[in-house]
Amino acid sequence: MNSNGKETLLQVDDITLSFGGVQALSHVSFDVAKGEVLAIIGPNGAGKSSMLNVINGFYHPQSGTVTYKGRSHRQMRTHEAAAEGIARTFQNIALFKGMTTLDNIMTGRNLKMRVNFLWQALHLGPARREEIEHRRYVEHVIDFLEIQAIRKIPVGRLPYGMQKRVELCRALASEPDLLLLDEPMAGMNVEEKEDMCRFILDVNDEFGTTIVLIEHDMGVVMDISDRVIVLDYGRKIADGTPDEVRANQAVIDAYLGLSH
Amino acid sequence: MIYLEAGQYKTTYEDDQAIFPIAQDRYLVLAAVLVAFVAVPLVANEYWLQALLIPFLIFSLAAIGLNLLTGYAGQLSLGTGGFMAVGAYMTYKITTAFPELNILLVFIFSGLIAAAVGIVFGLPSLRIKGFYLAVATLAAQFFIQWLFNKVAWFYNYNPSGTITAPPREVFGVMVTGPEATATVRYLVALSLLVLFALAAKNLVRGRIGRSWMAIRDMDIAAEIIGIRPLPTKLLAFAISSFYCGVAGAMMIFLWLGSAETLAFDINVSFQVLFMIIIGGLGSILGSLLGAAFITLVPIFLINAPALVGVHMEVALERHIESIVFGAMIVYFLIVEPNGFARFWQITKQKLRRWPFPY
Numbered sequence: 001m002n003s004n005g006k007e008t009l010l011q012v013d014d015i016t017l018s019f020g021g022v023q024a025l026s027h028v029s030f031d032v033a034k035g036e037v038l039a040i041i042g043p044n045g046a047g048k049s050s051m052l053n054v055i056n057g058f059y060h061p062q063s064g065t066v067t068y069k070g071r072s073h074r075q076m077r078t079h080e081a082a083a084e085g086i087a088r089t090f091q092n093i094a095l096f097k098g099m100t101t102l103d104n105i106m107t108g109r110n111l112k113m114r115v116n117f118l119w120q121a122l123h124l125g126p127a128r129r130e131e132i133e134h135r136r137y138v139e140h141v142i143d144f145l146e147i148q149a150i151r152k153i154p155v156g157r158l159p160y161g162m163q164k165r166v167e168l169c170r171a172l173a174s175e176p177d178l179l180l181l182d183e184p185m186a187g188m189n190v191e192e193k194e195d196m197c198r199f200i201l202d203v204n205d206e207f208g209t210t211i212v213l214i215e216h217d218m219g220v221v222m223d224i225s226d227r228v229i230v231l232d233y234g235r236k237i238a239d240g241t242p243d244e245v246r247a248n249q250a251v252i253d254a255y256l257g258l259s260h
Numbered sequence: 261m262i263y264l265e266a267g268q269y270k271t272t273y274e275d276d277q278a279i280f281p282i283a284q285d286r287y288l289v290l291a292a293v294l295v296a297f298v299a300v301p302l303v304a305n306e307y308w309l310q311a312l313l314i315p316f317l318i319f320s321l322a323a324i325g326l327n328l329l330t331g332y333a334g335q336l337s338l339g340t341g342g343f344m345a346v347g348a349y350m351t352y353k354i355t356t357a358f359p360e361l362n363i364l365l366v367f368i369f370s371g372l373i374a375a376a377v378g379i380v381f382g383l384p385s386l387r388i389k390g391f392y393l394a395v396a397t398l399a400a401q402f403f404i405q406w407l408f409n410k411v412a413w414f415y416n417y418n419p420s421g422t423i424t425a426p427p428r429e430v431f432g433v434m435v436t437g438p439e440a441t442a443t444v445r446y447l448v449a450l451s452l453l454v455l456f457a458l459a460a461k462n463l464v465r466g467r468i469g470r471s472w473m474a475i476r477d478m479d480i481a482a483e484i485i486g487i488r489p490l491p492t493k494l495l496a497f498a499i500s501s502f503y504c505g506v507a508g509a510m511m512i513f514l515w516l517g518s519a520e521t522l523a524f525d526i527n528v529s530f531q532v533l534f535m536i537i538i539g540g541l542g543s544i545l546g547s548l549l550g551a552a553f554i555t556l557v558p559i560f561l562i563n564a565p566a567l568v569g570v571h572m573e574v575a576l577e578r579h580i581e582s583i584v585f586g587a588m589i590v591y592f593l594i595v596e597p598n599g600f601a602r603f604w605q606i607t608k609q610k611l612r613r614w615p616f617p618y
Contacts, residue, residue, distance in 0.1 A: 056484060058484065079486050079487075082485055083486055095478070096478055096481070097478075099473050099477065103470050107471065110470065115467070117463065120463055121460075127466060132274055139273075174485060
């Protein structure tokens with residue numbers, strides 16, 4: 001439980017991360033309530049992506065703990081994070097280029113598939129049933145994100161905005177409790193951004209997924225997030241509702257800029 | 261027009277996920293398998309079977325094995341010859357120790373031993389990639405060849421240092437040894453290839469195939485959605501080496517009859533690698549096409565000059581063969597990295613609208 005009376009899903013406590021002499025994050029703490037949409041903003045190099053990488057175990061911080069679902073991790077491992085329901089998308093699309101959209105999304109179900117390779121080689125009984133059962137869920141997510149038409153197309157051939165959507169779809173296919181989105185709207189035009197915003201809110205609404213996102217488009221951030229955290233040079237300089245953050249002088253100085 | 265798939269509605273996910281979702285493909289493959297099983301043994305003579313078809317089947321299996329590892333899982337390997345040798349020598353050891361054991365079972369056991377060896381030599385793949393991994397697997401090639409040469413136990417202290425396929429029967433039919441007819445050996449090799457090719461196709465269209473391709477295409481993203489790199493890569497090494505091991509056993513027991521380690525030297529590894537590059541990385545069909553091409557071209561080069569009345573030295577033919585292979589590989593790497601398999605796909609797409617231009 002946190003101060004707002006909501007259940008805490010993720011708590012980041014006093015994280016310090018450095019690469020050699022570069023201090024990427026210093027003493028960052030915050031928590032994420034279950035079901036909320038939290039935005040992390042900050043200038044380039046502020047440590048936003050590093051923060052996501054710490055949360056899903058890709059980077060191991062020098063000090064501090066990540067408490068997820070009540071369990072503290074000094075070091076989270078990536079596959080453990082995935083197994084416990086943390087999914088993410090990347091700033092630069094990280095799809096499997098040689099595979100079709102459908103296969104890409106099916107990889108999101110990998111952790112939930114159990115049948116061993118002998119059954120799979122035969123493709124009988126359990127293997128076939130499992131494949132179809134998971135295909136059904138994947139089709140549900142495909143319908144949700146409206147990408148039915150590109151199911152069988154290799155993702156390398158899709159336009160950028162679509163690839164971003166497929167990546168979100170792959171993350172959703174794993175039925176995550178916590179979804180980390182690294183600049184989901186980077187490089188999109190207005191319509192694509194609007195679509196993406198709608199999908200993010202729908203995901204939050206319909207699946208109850210907690211979302212932590214990094215975004216540079218302030219309009220988007222202020223519109224869709226419940227709470228905003230501002231990082232600057234690896235430090236947290238503000239934490240609050242969009243309105244509070246917008247009014248914060250430190251944030252204005254560091255990031256939003258002064259109006260002259 | 262002939263290849264039009266309009267009207268073939270798929271109403272279940274099962275239909276949609278079939279290996280050959282298009283009816284025409286199913287008939288074509290069925291026909292090809294029937295021809296291979298029935299017509300070919302009736303028509304083909306000893307020379308065609310021994311010089312062409314049996315080696316094609318065996319190399320197809322090895323190519324599928326390497327394609328699972330290199331084409332699907334993205335782990336470049338030059339140890340194919342070594343893994344094939346493990347299969348061959350283990351089959352020889354097991355079948356001479358237990359002569360009454362069914363030789364096909366012995367093939368499988370030897371394949372499993374090759375798989376274990378493959379896992380050991382696959383361990384470096386967690387840390388190293390690409391060319392460096394290829395060099396590490398080269399160690400497997402040289403070490404295994406050296407081991408089977410050096411330790412006389414592997415060839416039963418035979419003074420000639422070779423292993424020879426002893427006569428073995430399966431259900432009363434002589435399958436290996438000097439008395440086994442080429443037709444029987446061809447049919448056994450064909451059955452094994454069909455079974456294992458089907459199993460490979462099933463693997464690559466399911467969870468395992470997807471995790472292999474995920475690791476190949478972007479290992480970081482694969483890790484983050486929960487695919488653990490080491491077990492996934494080791495499974496690829498194991499299954500690939502199993503296929504290569506069985507192919508190696510077939511090479512001695514169904515084709516050559518007897519051989520020494522020279523039959524499994526680095527050239528074999530390269531040859532199988534060329535097969536999958538020319539045939540198509542990441543395609544089961546491509547493995548077969550590549551194997552067909554690499555086994556056919558030398559035969560063609562030997563026979564073609566004679567047909568037009570030109571006499572050619574054997575050494576010259578060998579050189580021309582190398583030149584043709586080299587040129588083909590350069591061509592495919594530049595123009596069509598997906599090999600013959602991609603040509604086949606393009607043909608199919610064109611066929612869908614034929615005879616209309618679009």
